[in-house]
Amino acid sequence: xxxxxxxxxxxxxxxxxxxxxxxxxxxxxxxxxxxxxxxxxxxxxxxxxxxxxxxxxxxxxxxxxxxxxxxxxxxxxxxxxxxxxxxxxxxxxxxxxxxxxxxxxxxxxxxxxxxxxxxxxxxxxxxxxxxxxxxxxxxxxxxxxxxxxxxxxxxxxxxxxxxxxxxxxxxxxxxxxxxxxxxxxxxxxxxxxxxxxxxxxxxxxxxxxxxxxxxxxxxxxxxxxxxxxxxxxxxxxxxxxxxxxxxxxxxxxxxxxxxxxxxxxxxxxxxxxxxxxxxxxxxxxxxxxxxxxxxxxxxxxxxxxxxxxxxxxxxxxxxxxxxxxxxxxxxxxxxxxxxxxxxxxxx
Amino acid sequence: xxxxxxxxxxxxxxxxxxxxxxxxxxxxxxxxxxxxxxxxxxxxxxxxxxxxxxxxxxxxxxxxxxxxxxxxxxxxxxxxxxxxxxxxxxxxxxxxxxxxxxxxxxxxxxxxxxxxxxxxxxxxxxxxxxxxxxxxxxxxxxxxxxxxxxxxxxxxxxxxxxxxx
Numbered sequence: 001x002x003x004x005x006x007x008x009x010x011x012x013x014x015x016x017x018x019x020x021x022x023x024x025x026x027x028x029x030x031x032x033x034x035x036x037x038x039x040x041x042x043x044x045x046x047x048x049x050x051x052x053x054x055x056x057x058x059x060x061x062x063x064x065x066x067x068x069x070x071x072x073x074x075x076x077x078x079x080x081x082x083x084x085x086x087x088x089x090x091x092x093x094x095x096x097x098x099x100x101x102x103x104x105x106x107x108x109x110x111x112x113x114x115x116x117x118x119x120x121x122x123x124x125x126x127x128x129x130x131x132x133x134x135x136x137x138x139x140x141x142x143x144x145x146x147x148x149x150x151x152x153x154x155x156x157x158x159x160x161x162x163x164x165x166x167x168x169x170x171x172x173x174x175x176x177x178x179x180x181x182x183x184x185x186x187x188x189x190x191x192x193x194x195x196x197x198x199x200x201x202x203x204x205x206x207x208x209x210x211x212x213x214x215x216x217x218x219x220x221x222x223x224x225x226x227x228x229x230x231x232x233x234x235x236x237x238x239x240x241x242x243x244x245x246x247x248x249x250x251x252x253x254x255x256x257x258x259x260x261x262x263x264x265x266x267x268x269x270x271x272x273x274x275x276x277x278x279x280x281x282x283x284x285x286x287x288x289x290x291x292x293x294x295x296x297x298x299x300x301x302x303x304x305x306x307x308x309x310x311x312x313x314x315x316x317x318x319x320x321x322x323x324x325x326x327x328x329x330x331x332x333x334x335x336x337x338x339x340x341x342x343x344x345x346x347x
Numbered sequence: 348x349x350x351x352x353x354x355x356x357x358x359x360x361x362x363x364x365x366x367x368x369x370x371x372x373x374x375x376x377x378x379x380x381x382x383x384x385x386x387x388x389x390x391x392x393x394x395x396x397x398x399x400x401x402x403x404x405x406x407x408x409x410x411x412x413x414x415x416x417x418x419x420x421x422x423x424x425x426x427x428x429x430x431x432x433x434x435x436x437x438x439x440x441x442x443x444x445x446x447x448x449x450x451x452x453x454x455x456x457x458x459x460x461x462x463x464x465x466x467x468x469x470x471x472x473x474x475x476x477x478x479x480x481x482x483x484x485x486x487x488x489x490x491x492x493x494x495x496x497x498x499x500x501x502x503x504x505x506x507x508x509x510x511x512x
Contacts, residue, residue: 034385036389037384037385037389038381038382038384038385039384040384040387040388040389040390040391041389041390041391042389042391042392042393045393307378307381307382308378310381311374311377311378311380311381312374312377
């Protein structure tokens with residue numbers, strides 16, 4: 001790897017890091033604004049025009065708050081919890097292909113940090129690590145509510161990871177690769193032969209299971225049992241204050257962003273958009289438009305996350321487990337069987 | 348038991364049918380309802396910049412009125428204090444001196460007139476009781492403040508501005 005490639009990779013890493021942080025910041029703003037509109041309110045509009053500086057004000061407030069570590073908390077783990085949460089949230093975006101190739105001068109590079117051939121497995125590994133941040137934080141707080149929230153988070157993530165993995169297996173049977181870039185490339189164009197190329201159209205049931213599990217994995221409503229305000233007073237981050245609390249919130253929103261990107265890449269064509277090969281533009285321009293298309297898809301998913309949060313009430317815990325074990329897992333297995341039959345007999 | 352009215356509705360807990368059990372139709376129904384509200388005009392307003400119009404019979408802060416020559420109408424009869432169910436009004440009466448005819452309409456006037464805005468329930472009985480049409484609850488909301496003593500409004504806040512100003 002030459003020095004130029006290294007610089008490009010570093011630049012890409014920095015850009016993706018900053019973009020995920022900014023999107024996470026503005027997701028909090030979008031959350032409050034969309035919630036307000038859905039409830040016929042105005043929403044935050046004091047900081048700057050339309051309140052667009054609100055996330056900065058919130059961040060500044062978070063930094064200036066007093067840092068409290070409870071006396072009976074285990075100090076090392078108490079700090080390790082939010083650090084791990086934000087770390088695992090940030091590294092998930094490394095394997096996502098943000099666009100096609102870009103050529104600058106003599107250099108041609110992929111808009112992706114790491115095109116590893118087990119990209120999908122990497123994402124699953126990172127997602128399953130994500131629960132440790134919550135578990136460690138909840139346990140280290142030495143507070144019964146936090147512990148309950150942490151236990152809920154752990155069992156919820158374990159339950160839904162199975163269904164998520166099974167829904168992905170059906171996808172892998174059709175794509176035949178674990179590399180995120182290859183999966184995205186296979187969905188190039190919009191219409192091929194006699195059917196859509198996007199995986200959501202060939203795997204509708206798998207997509208449905210995946211999106212339900214994504215809601216559960218990111219602890220978003222209606223699966224926000226680990227942090228439900230009414231029963232567990234914010235659950236695993238009850239004892240957290242200041243920027244450590246901010247890290248937990250941030251990691252939730254970055255997770256939302258990353259899982260939106262994963263869903264867009266796996267099921268909605270990633271950076272591909274309809275008629276991309278018929279515009280007659282140079283490859284660089286198509287790549288840039290592809291990045292924009294991917295981000296539009298991601299924002300649509302983030303909006304959907306928020307929209308669902310302000311529509312559906314929270315599940316009861318036994319209903320959550322019922323849905324995970326008795327509905328989603330059998331459905332995912334049936335999906336695998338159906339996919340296998342279709343592949344064997346129709347192609 | 349005999350029903351007291353015919354409004355009673357018997358609810359039966361039927362087991363959910365298949366469409367209800369897969370939740371999704373209900374979820375999409377809910378999503379459709381919330382997205383309709385997304386495009387609706389908000390019912391709240393940006394308060395300090397925008398204000399709602401008060402209704403015509405809104406009862407707000409009290410004001411002590413003057414007559415057409417700018418003299419205070421109140422004669423300190425005490426009927427408002429007597430009618431006040433919250434006992435929010437106190438006053439000290441004084442006799443009008445020579446040369447004060449352009450200040451007070453009657454021979455007796457209120458030297459001190461205080462309303463405790465924390466006690467007042469804005470029922471409007473004082474304005475009903477007043478024989479001189481001297482007190483009306485036609486002001487805006489009572490503004491917030493930090494100390495209890497600052498909610499006891501004296502004549503400086505209650506009496507209308509003089510006519511020539």
